[in-house]
Amino acid sequence: MSETILRVERLRVAYDHPRGVVRAVDDVSFSLRPHERFGLAGESGSGKSTMALAILRMIKRPGRIEGGEVWLGDTALSGLDTDRMRALRLAGIAMVPQGSMNSLNPVVRIRDQIGDALADHGVGLKGRALAERVRDLLAQVGLPPDVARKYPHELSGGMKQRACIAIAICLRPKVIIADEPTSALDVVVQKQVMQTLGRVQQDLGAAIILVGHDMGLMAQFVDRLGIMYAGRLVEVAPIRDIITAPRHPYTRMLIESLPSLEQRGGLRGIPGLAPLLRELPPGCAFHPRCPAATERCRSEKPAVRAMGEDATVACHLA
Amino acid sequence: MGLYFVAKRFGVFLVIVWLAATLNFFLPRLSGDDPVANKLMEQASLGGYAQAGIAEMVKVYNQHFGLDKPLLTQYLNYVGNVAHGDLNYSIANYPRTVVDMIAEALPWTVGLLGMTTLVSFALGTFLGALLAWPGAPRWLQWFMPPLWALHAIPFFLLGLVLMWLLAFQFQILPIFGGHSPGAKVGLTVGFVLDVLRHAVLPSLSIVLVSVGGWALAMRGMMVTTMGEDYVTFAEAKGLRSLTIFMRYCMRNAILPQTTALALALGQILSGAVLVEVIFGYPGIGALLFQAIQENDFFVIQGVVFTVIVGLGFATFLLDILYPWLDPRITYRRS
Structure with a gap:
């Protein structure tokens, strides 16, 4: 297999619940090549965001990482102590937060929020040196220099998201995890922000994990797409293959649900609801909604199988 | 840049002071009592003066205090005097002026209650913030419940218990007053230490009672703040715990606390009565208490006026400082 920059191995995240353990991420493995754009798509509650947090080891109680390993290059993250892990956040793996969130401190100027990040990673810049660094970073994400002096409430949603990207790239990370970076932004701004994200990723030579549920956005942006369902990564394939020839029935129905310009008419959805993680059906978690489900699907949990070099699927029928 | 804003707020402050002064003038006069006559009658009944000359004396004194003029003239005189910082004479301690007495x-009241309020605020806010913090030391969990229990007790009750224990049983602290009787007042080491020794009991009872309240409020705010997205992002930025705690959590959680602090500071003058009476502290509360007992019109007016100016000024300061604390509140007109 080719060189990888980030490798997630059999990662499991559980939430302790009074009525039993809920597994939000169940045995997920995938790997990221340098410069690769990897998409992670799925319904709400499928474990995408939990995955993102688990990679950064930021799962909070009652959640916990139950098992598995994340490798950044040759470093196993579970072996790092708290302070080394802290230092690795942003410098090694950076996060771009959800667009709908108030991810910037409301009472601190943008310049100082970048300065904080630099200072706590040992880059103690002051005065003019800091101002120059901040101006460069803002320019990289297409923001004018006067944004440095501003507070978050003085910026628009798109500008705030750019500011977050500027923070995320300030230490030139190897991997960027963008968790629905354009949610709550309108499509025009969404396109601009995604272009910015794509450009800085190329400048940095970083790999990126794009978490989201917008299949159209995924199709335009990522090289490879992973589909999550009920905490499991049910299919991974290069984006072209997965759009034209999805292997997992869930992926297929997901793609069929997209409205198309050629075929007008009613919108098609996937009947049923995503299952409660607390009460997963036996066998394949998708079988109650799957039109092709067989007896085997109802009783036996499908294993993840490799389909060529960069594709996997977890389905008895594929 | 904010000059207009400051001037406007100061104008509001002046209007409050004027309204207060006006109310302060008319309210006592609604009672229909004649404080001078009352005072002289009281003294006469104690056997000090001859009954015969009383009517005469009342007239003379009323002239002196300006109480014989029509109400409107009195009011205008009063407003003019107040503007010049003249709050008239004390009726009970005649040659002394109210301004002098206040x-x-x-300084006693501001020293004792100002300091204790600030100390309880700082202590309570920090403890409350730590309580919400997962990385805080364990012993805090055992430290706080007693403080919450104390918070439910009125501080004068705690004050009496402490007084009994520390001043009466063990006799390590003075039981009464702001300084030892007969001590030479001045900025000498001996006098300052004496004042501090006298301040321990009242301070302790106030601080012990109020720290729990500040801590409780801060803990609530802190828990809310720690759930904010910017705290999650701060962690993802790989910031040190200390940076996240101070600059991202506390800095935001403290905003409502600051409002409460300004209001608490404005209220120290009116809240002083009980502590000062119990501990015989020579502050403004004790002065008010005494003036009410003696029906000393002008002193009561003077103290109430001072209290209102204090509250108004605290609110004014808060208004000025808040945009600086929270940039989302701006000087600009919307």
Whole structure:
């Protein structure tokens, strides 16, 4: 297999619940090549965001990482102590937060929020040196220099998201995890922000994990797409293959649900609801909604199988 | 840049002071009592003066205090005097002026209650913030419940218990007053230490009772703040715990606390009565208490006026400082 920059191995995240353990991420493995754009798509509650947090080891109680390993290059993250892990956040793996969130401190100027990040990673810049660094970073994400002096409430949603990207790239990370970076932004701004994200990723030579549920956005942006369902990564394939020839029935129905310009008419959805993680059906978690489900699907949990070099699927029928 | 804003707020402050002064003038006069006559009658009944000359004396004194003029003239005189910082004479301690008496009492009250309020605020806010913090030391969990229990007790009750214990049983602290009787007042080491020794009991009872309240409020705010997205992002930025705690959590959680602090500071003058009476502290509360007992019109008016100015000024300061604390509140007109 080719060189990888980030490798997630059999990662499991559980939430302790009074009525039993809920597994939000169940045995997920995938790997990221340098410069690769990897998409992670799925319904709400499928474990995408939990995955993102688990990679950064930021799962909070009652959640916990139950098992598995994340490798950044040759470093196993579970072996790092708290302070080394802290230092690795942003410098090694950076996060771009959800667009709908108030991810910037409301009472601190943008310049100082970048300065904080630099200072706590040992880059103690002051005065003019800091101002120059901040101006460069803002320019990289297409923001004018006067944004440095501003507070978050003085910026628009798109500008705030750019500011977050500027923070995320300030230490030139190897991997960027963008968790629905354009949610709550309108499509025009969404396109601009995604272009910015794509450009800085190329400048940095970083790999990126794009978490989201917008299949159209995924199709335009990522090289490879992973589909999550009920905490499991049910299919991974290069984006072209997965759009034209999805292997997992869930992926297929997901793609069929997209409205198309050629075929007008009613919108098609996937009947049923995503299952409660607390009460997963036996066998394949998708079988109650799957039109092709067989007896085997109802009783036996499908294993993840490799389909060529960069594709996997977890389905008895594929 | 904010000059207009400051001027506007100061104008509001002046209007409050004027309204207060006006109310302060008319309210006592609604009672229909004649404080001078009352005072003289009281003294006469104690056997000090001859009954015969009383009517005469009332007239003379009323002239002196300006109480014989029509109400409107009195009011205009009063407003003019107040504007010049003249709050008239004390009726009970005649040759002394009210301003003098307040000026003498004010430093004691501001010193004792101002300091204790600030100390309880700082202590309570920090403890409350730590309580919400997962990385805080374990012993805090055992430290706080007693403080919450104390918070439910009125501080004068705690004050009496402490007084009994520390001043009466063990006799390590003075039981009464702001300084030892007969001590030479001045900025000498001996006098300062004496004042501090006298301040321990009242301070302790106030601080012990109020720290729990500040801590409780801060803990609530802190828990809310720690759930904010910017705290999650701060962690993802790989910031040090200390940076996240101070600059991202506390800095935001403290905003409502600051409002409460300004209001608490404005209320120290009116809240002083009980502590000062119990501990015989020579502050503004004790002065007010005494003036009410003696029906000393002008002193009561003077103290109430001072209290209102204090509250108004605290609110004014808060208004000025808040945009600086929270940039989302701006000087600009919307």
